[in-house]
Amino acid sequence: MVADSTIERHTIAVLVDNEAGVLARVIGLFSGRGYNIESLTVAEIDVADAISRITVVTSGTPQIIEQIKAQLDRLVPVHRVVDLTAEGASVERELALVKVAGKGNKRVEALRIADIFRARAIDSTHDSFVFEISGATEKLNAFIDLMVPLGLVDVSRTGVVAIARGKSAL
Amino acid sequence: MADRKLTGSEMIIKALVNEGVDTVFGYPGGAVLPIYDAIFQQNQLKHVLVRQEGGAVHMAEGYARSTGKVGCVLVTSGPGATNAVTGLTDALMDSIPLVCLTGQVPTHMIGNDAFQEADTTGITRPCTKHNYLVKDIADLPRIMHEAFYVARSGRPGPVVIDLPKDIQMALGTYKDLSQVEHKTYRPRMKAEKTEIEKAVAMIAAAKKPLFYCGGGVINSGLKASKQLDRLIKLTGAPVTLTLMGLGAYPGTDKQFLGMLGMHGTYEANLAMHDADLIVAVGSRFDDRVTGRLNAFAPNSKKIHIDIDPSSINKNVMVDLPIVGDVGTILDQMLRVWKAKGLKTNPKVMKAWWKQIDGWRQRDCLKYNQTGSVIKPQYAIERLYEATKDRDCYITTEVGQHQMWAAQYYKFNEPKRWMTSGGLGTMGYGLPAAIGVQVAHPEALVVDISGEASFLMNMQEMSTAVQCGAPVKVFITNNQYMGMVRQWQELMHGSRYSESYTDALPDLVKLAEACHWVGLRATKAEEVDDVIQEMISIDRPVIADIWVDQKENCFPMIPSGAAHNEMLLGPDDEAQQSGSEEGMVLV
Numbered sequence: 001m002v003a004d005s006t007i008e009r010h011t012i013a014v015l016v017d018n019e020a021g022v023l024a025r026v027i028g029l030f031s032g033r034g035y036n037i038e039s040l041t042v043a044e045i046d047v048a049d050a051i052s053r054i055t056v057v058t059s060g061t062p063q064i065i066e067q068i069k070a071q072l073d074r075l076v077p078v079h080r081v082v083d084l085t086a087e088g089a090s091v092e093r094e095l096a097l098v099k100v101a102g103k104g105n106k107r108v109e110a111l112r113i114a115d116i117f118r119a120r121a122i123d124s125t126h127d128s129f130v131f132e133i134s135g136a137t138e139k140l141n142a143f144i145d146l147m148v149p150l151g152l153v154d155v156s157r158t159g160v161v162a163i164a165r166g167k168s169a170l
Numbered sequence: 171m172a173d174r175k176l177t178g179s180e181m182i183i184k185a186l187v188n189e190g191v192d193t194v195f196g197y198p199g200g201a202v203l204p205i206y207d208a209i210f211q212q213n214q215l216k217h218v219l220v221r222q223e224g225g226a227v228h229m230a231e232g233y234a235r236s237t238g239k240v241g242c243v244l245v246t247s248g249p250g251a252t253n254a255v256t257g258l259t260d261a262l263m264d265s266i267p268l269v270c271l272t273g274q275v276p277t278h279m280i281g282n283d284a285f286q287e288a289d290t291t292g293i294t295r296p297c298t299k300h301n302y303l304v305k306d307i308a309d310l311p312r313i314m315h316e317a318f319y320v321a322r323s324g325r326p327g328p329v330v331i332d333l334p335k336d337i338q339m340a341l342g343t344y345k346d347l348s349q350v351e352h353k354t355y356r357p358r359m360k361a362e363k364t365e366i367e368k369a370v371a372m373i374a375a376a377k378k379p380l381f382y383c384g385g386g387v388i389n390s391g392l393k394a395s396k397q398l399d400r401l402i403k404l405t406g407a408p409v410t411l412t413l414m415g416l417g418a419y420p421g422t423d424k425q426f427l428g429m430l431g432m433h434g435t436y437e438a439n440l441a442m443h444d445a446d447l448i449v450a451v452g453s454r455f456d457d458r459v460t461g462r463l464n465a466f467a468p469n470s471k472k473i474h475i476d477i478d479p480s481s482i483n484k485n486v487m488v489d490l491p492i493v494g495d496v497g498t499i500l501d502q503m504l505r506v507w508k509a510k511g512l513k514t515n516p517k518v519m520k521a522w523w524k525q526i527d528g529w530r531q532r533d534c535l536k537y538n539q540t541g542s543v544i545k546p547q548y549a550i551e552r553l554y555e556a557t558k559d560r561d562c563y564i565t566t567e568v569g570q571h572q573m574w575a576a577q578y579y580k581f582n583e584p585k586r587w588m589t590s591g592g593l594g595t596m597g598y599g600l601p602a603a604i605g606v607q608v609a610h611p612e613a614l615v616v617d618i619s620g621e622a623s624f625l626m627n628m629q630e631m632s633t634a635v636q637c638g639a640p641v642k643v644f645i646t647n648n649q650y651m652g653m654v655r656q657w658q659e660l661m662h663g664s665r666y667s668e669s670y671t672d673a674l675p676d677l678v679k680l681a682e683a684c685h686w687v688g689l690r691a692t693k694a695e696e697v698d699d700v701i702q703e704m705i706s707i708d709r710p711v712i713a714d715i716w717v718d719q720k721e722n723c724f725p726m727i728p729s730g731a732a733h734n735e736m737l738l739g740p741d742d743e744a745q746q747s748g749s750e751e752g753m754v755l756v
């Protein structure tokens with residue numbers, strides 16, 4: 001069998017015990033084996049059972065993607081690994097805080113574009129805004145690109161979170 | 171009684187005993203003194219005092235590999251833990267179950283660069299199957315037992331438990347949790363019926379089937395080897411073993427083609443190249459085995475049976491992956507094979523064997539022992555002849571001698587052969603031999619060694635004496651890092667850069683200085699006598715065998731070459747130009 005060499009982007013959800021070192025284990029696995037991390041988010045989702053959900057966006061050949069999942073799955077504190085890209089439809093969202101500094105027309109233009117993108121101004125001074133925007137990664141990219149000539153000074157992004165469509169849980 | 175409070179150290183001892191540990195290999199230091207104090211006050215555990223922590227880990231590996239039990243190590247914080255790292259990595263690569271207890275500075279000092287503090291869980295995270303830092307005495311019983319479960323279950327491996335000194339002294343309640351199920355880690359053991367049916371049908375239909383089996387068969391237990399033997403005999407197919415798999419199938423059986431891979435036999439490698447079905451059992455398509463990937467077994471379908479899903483489709487894409495315990499799956503396959511009354515086609519198999527016998531005629535392991543200069547192959551073959559009917563265990567170091575041992579020593583049973591396969595750790599063999607001897611006090615344990623490797627952990631000679639382990643170190647002494655010299659000859663224009671050891675110690679005198687016995691053979695005629703004497707002495711012995719310094723190890727698939735581009739001997743060397751691509755490979 002010959003391996004397929006096309007590069008695919010996959011979003012993988014990983015349920016882990018929220019214990020010391022678990023994130024280091026996951027990150028170390030990616031760096032140690034030379035896999036890509038395009039984005040990684042983590043937070044506890046079940047306080048009672050101390051379970052965290054990691055969402056990692058990665059890219060590689062189908063063979064590498066399978067490896068990544070198998071390698072994640074054999075980490076001891078990992079409960080479940082689900083490839084959201086491979087397993088039917090899912091929705092992905094990312095949140096960004098975008099700071100734009102400027103005056104006059106540029107300021108007006110920034111507000112106008114923010115409106116189109118449904119970004120909210122959550123902080124404002126005489127010469128700056130902080131916008132909150134959420135949506136698909138590409139939408140955030142587009143918004144940030146448009147802000148560059150208007151005085152973009154700082155960006156903070158959460159990375160992607162994702163969930164499968166429909167009624168079933170992970 | 172049940173809720174009498176114990177100290178952490180007392181709990182550790184209790185947990186070890188409840189896990190069936192009888193021997194701990196270790197070395198004391200400030201951060202483990204409470205555990206050593208608890209060891210002093212009990213008599214259920216034996217402690218083997220080593221000379222360097224690296225030795226302790228290899229000893230535990232030898233112990234584990236030869237018994238199938240989890241090996242246990244105890245070292246102090248900081249340098250104790252960092253010295254253990256090579257052994258842990260070795261155990262991870264070769265899937266050896268270990269639990270390594272490391273001392274740590276007290277919890278309130280962690281992160282302060284305290285004396286002998288090291289981030290042990292950080293350092294060992296990539297070289298263990300799992301590791302723990304115990305921060306609360308209440309977690310200690312669970313972590314102790316979980317560690318053993320993780321080490322031995324699924325694909326076995328090393329587990330570190332980092333134990334701050336205050337935890338060792340804290341009081342708590344112990345509960346034997348050795349039977350408790352792990353909440354997340356539960357490897358799949360059994361295969362689906364449909365997978366089994368597909369697999370046996372593929373085998374029955376194959377024209378040129380070949381079983382390619384590795385260390386996973388040995389890790390799965392004695393029964394796995396028995397089932398493998400049955401299945402292979404029923405199918406009449408040939409079988410080859412990896413370096414780690416030697417002994418999983420009888421080495422003297424006629425269906426066995428020898429080891430495959432870089433220094434595998436001509437018949438094993440060509441059979442691999444020509445096979446139309448490869449049944450990989452507990453083996454992992456390692457680069458030493460496959461050679462150049464795009465030329466690997468080009469016309470074959472592949473079945474891959476392994477307990478570790480991440481081993482599947484890692485290097486080589488397979489047609490039928492089956493995840494589970496090798497022994498269980500072989501059992502399932504046997505049942506279905508018999509229930510369906512399957513058979514391979516005798517005519518087709520006859521043709522396959524005819525082709526294999528043609529390759530066998532090349533007699534790829536032949537060598538010329540003429541004159542009195544000792545050929546290393548001869549020394550090892552004579553060692554085999556002299557010890558094959560005994561209760562004998564072999565360990566090795568790393569280098570040419572290791573490959574010759576793999577080629578010329580025949581193992582008919584699993585767990586008799588201990589070698590550093592994945593990591594290739596020089597210095598493994600002597601401590602591993604001591605670990606084996608501790609587990610099997612009556613057996614003959616021989617480390618087939620090279621002089622350079624031996625020097626890497628020779629301090630453990632002293633351990634052997636102290637713990638009464640009469641191991642034998644059989645050194646094929648060529649004064650060279652022979653394997654390095656061989657690569658320099660083949661790939662770097664015979665520029666022998668730093669691969670010659672001047673000023674070797676006199677190994678016979680060294681033996682005597684360490685309360686060992688030293689023997690030496692410098693001529694072929696002396697080899698048998700030295701071996702006999704070595705075997706007959708009930709003390710540790712170095713047998714210093716002066717061998718041909720220029721001998722190379724063949725057959726060889728040079729890095730970056732395919733199975734059918736093997737060098738069979740010195741005459742082939744001339745044609746070897748060494749591709750650029752191959753040169754960068756290790």
Ligand SMILES: Cc1ncc(C[n+]2csc(CCOP(=O)(O)OP(=O)(O)O)c2C)c(N)n1
Nearest residue numbers: 569570571596620621622623650651652653
């Ligand atoms: C710790 C370590 N360092 C370096 C190497 C690289 N290496 C592989 S074989 C070898 C030479 C081994 O020499 P010797 O033990 O004399 O065995 P010989 O090949 O001569 O039989 C070396 C340096 C290694 N495998 N392990």
Ligand SMILES: [Mg+2]
Nearest residue numbers: 620621650652
């Ligand atoms: Mg040597």
